[in-house]
Amino acid sequence: MIHSGIHHVTAIAGNARRNVEFYTRILGLRLVKKTVNFDDPGTYHFYYGDETGTPGTILTFFPWDHVAAGRTGIGETQETVFRVPESAIGYWTQRLIEKSVPHEAPVKRFGETLLSFKDPHGMRLALAGVPGIEAEAGWSDGEIPAEAAIRGFHSVNLLVADAAPTAAILTDVLGFAELGREGSLIRYRVAGETGLVGAGGIVDLHAAGGFLPARMGGGSVHHVAFRAEDDAAQAEMVKKLAENHNIHTTEQKDRNYFRSVYFREPGHVLFEIATDIPGFAADEPVAHLGEALKLPSFLEPHRARIEAVLPEIA
Template sequence: MEAIKRIHHITAIVGDPNENIKFYRDILGLRLVKQTVNFDDPGVYHLYFGDDNGNPGTIITFFNWLVDRPGLKGSGQIGRIAFRIPKGSMGAWQKHLDEHKINNRITQLFGQDILEFDDVHSLELALVEGQEEKTDKDIIGFHGAVLLSTSPEETSKLLTEEMGLSPIQSNDRNFHFETVGEERHHLITEIPPRPRGRFGIGTVHHIAWSVPNLTSLLEWREKLENVGLRLTDVRDRNYFKSVYTGEFGNMVFEFATDDPGFDVDEELEHLGESLQLPEQYEDRREEYERTMPKLDL
């Protein structure tokens, strides 16, 4: 079985959907590739942002909870999310964030400089220069993420021995890994663990790992069950099929297929332009369109 080659998507909990759209589309320049509902909590938006084609490895998604308290960041969650930007573009990005009055600073993570800041709902983000040189400063996709495991050693063992990530270095503050695919996504596991977190606005709900197709997904499900993890049945998310598990460090890991993609219910040039519902909720469309906030598209 092939190793995990990249992050598929990352899903966070945030607040007002229009504030969410303004930040990720209008400030960060990502494309709104899908507006739908949370399949497990219908009546709440689930918004997807990514590159122009909605490619796995670029997708950040959001549950938009309007009536909920802020979360408490801590172990059992995913921490700071890092996007990759073109080589030499950090200065332009810092100026851009300054112009939008977004507090930011240059620090160190993943063994290099990062530009760290928070989004409008206090989600922790960063920009990291890659090796690709482009004429613009557009976000390329994910660079990586920080994993806030309750058991960093056990999580690190899962990442390397079972999922096939490559260790880069470790010290008294973190373990550092990267995926073996073309994207070379970076993962940091913090040590020692933080106090336990609590889900709510401004926290990350789960990280999803990319697998090619359903056959591969079923193989991964069997493999992970054999090492002692408990996994859900296969869930059909329309744009991918997936399984979930609470891994050994109490973070939610999802394994999601690359196919069929986000153009199964919309033409590529019209992604994200209208509310898309799974078949089981189509009969409630009028209710959702009446009760959910109108989006500023």
């Protein structure tokens, strides 16, 4: 198995309760971890994904009440796309209508049907109908039929002024290879695999000059994290960034469920490299993921104070 591709995507939301309700009840993702922003523990950090929070399925949020809306622009993720079976696009179109979710008419992109929509805080999302993934497991709590459930990420669409420098990082460091071009889009997939592209296996670069720089806020993607199998694989990526591209990462940060380094790629998008290990069952059993507020050991002595300021979400 090749351990490359998207590990997770982290975005900014508004009201915490609305965020949980949308991603668990409307989209049917599992809340696999309820913790806090380690750098700002008065704020939640929610992780949504499949049953176990498999890399390639994880969408995470920092929710802040009254956050100002972000502005999509150069140097940011323009759209975050999930995979569903091709036969499920009709189901999801009807569901978005019934739930009054703002959405666009389905279109074709690289031969696949794409259904674009927005979450309550303006984040640009889409569902890609992918043929041949019906047998893949998808998390379902019973409301959404298992055959229509989301099967992790399809792709992220990055808006950059010039594709070439970002492409060099994707292909030389992060394990992608160019797959094709369609208009102003260049598609990259995880290199070395054949057949169906697995969860988190695609990055689309949208090269377009003339846009304003992105402004971070509600609905913005804060960063995109890419997979490293373990610390050694991560260290090799860090070395390659420095030696081949003169890009230096942060020091490694322990996020309890993975270990991370961060850097700005040449197109100004914030990238992270996150280890697959130890995973989300590190501090609670799989059957009870996301039920209790989990804190890192250095914040545990402050639990009472933290819980007092966090908003109710149930």
